[in-house]
Amino acid sequence: MLKHWKELLGAGQAPGSAGNSSLAQKTPGVGPPPQSRQRSEGVQKRQSPGLEQFFSSIRDQENLSILDLAGASQANISFITNLGHRIYSDDIIRTLEAAFGGPGDFYENQADPERVRKFMSGTLDFPEQSFGGALVWDTLQFLAPSLLHDTVEQLYNVLQPGASMLAFFHADEKARSVPIYNYRIADAKTILLTSRGTRAPAQFFNNRALEKLFSRFQSLKFFLTRDALREVIVKR
């Protein structure tokens, strides 16, 4: 049975953001900076409770293989290998654009069986239970429903029992397009976001839809933040 928790994070007041009355109030003058996300020259620094939970889940383990779909970066490679793990990197956004980009509509092309076959065979084609953790970031929201289902199914297959997977979903249902980010790990609970363009997501997910998407997994944990990214930790 799928179990899930909702963890409400008091990340401080972001200017202009809609408040949530159930969020814990911070003691004035005490604690972390008032914004969970700081910006500097196009690079956004973001505190990530999901990332913190992910690394906490593998803290006492060694020699895991970690799947990182953000694309290879010195930051992510160094951080994960310095923990004593192996890393498998793939720039899934780039792969998606190569597989389903023009001519034609990006999401309509994801219904082409031949394109889907090529994408799946070149992307998550690993033996079962290969990975002790996966960082899929926000890539899943750029998959049309059918491809999304197949990809989540494959992620389930390649993850070891008990492995955690971190996924982000943009929560602003009114946004016609969302930024596509490069995700770089700064430390165990901080990521650096660099925009690499925008795209309309295939669909928006509420909590119920995410529960249904990850129904095969053992557990699901949401982190609700004040900004537009919903963080989800899924346990295989």
Added chain:
Amino acid sequence: MASMPQRSPETHNEMPRGVAALGKSVMVKGQIFSREDLTIDGEVEGTVELQEHRLTVGPNGKVQAGIKAREIVVLGAVHGNVEATDKIEIRKDAKLVGDIKTARIVIEDGAYFKGSIDITKGDVAKSQPTRQQPRPAQEQPPATVAAAAEVKR
């Protein structure tokens, strides 16, 4: 300290003096063994071994091979598994698709890499998951994975 070989001022050839080199128009299919530093700016298909030396894949180089060297610098394109006892550098605009085993790795922003990275310390090499499809010029051993069950309430 310059990591690229120095250019000879005496010739128009871009390959440096004192370093073995395959020029842009050279294509090799087969096995390459070298006992000196090597720069590849042409096309190579097969295997490349320079146990105690440095291999540089130049900006025009296209290597579809398994590579073993002390140090590997990639400015062009490599498709194959790569093993360096010391260091691997993947420069901006370079492309490497394959699995890496090395003691150190440097990857610049703008470089493209797809594959696994196994940091080896000493002679201990860790096993890693392998794809179902075979890699060029190498045969993959079956992966061994230990399952770890964890239940969260």
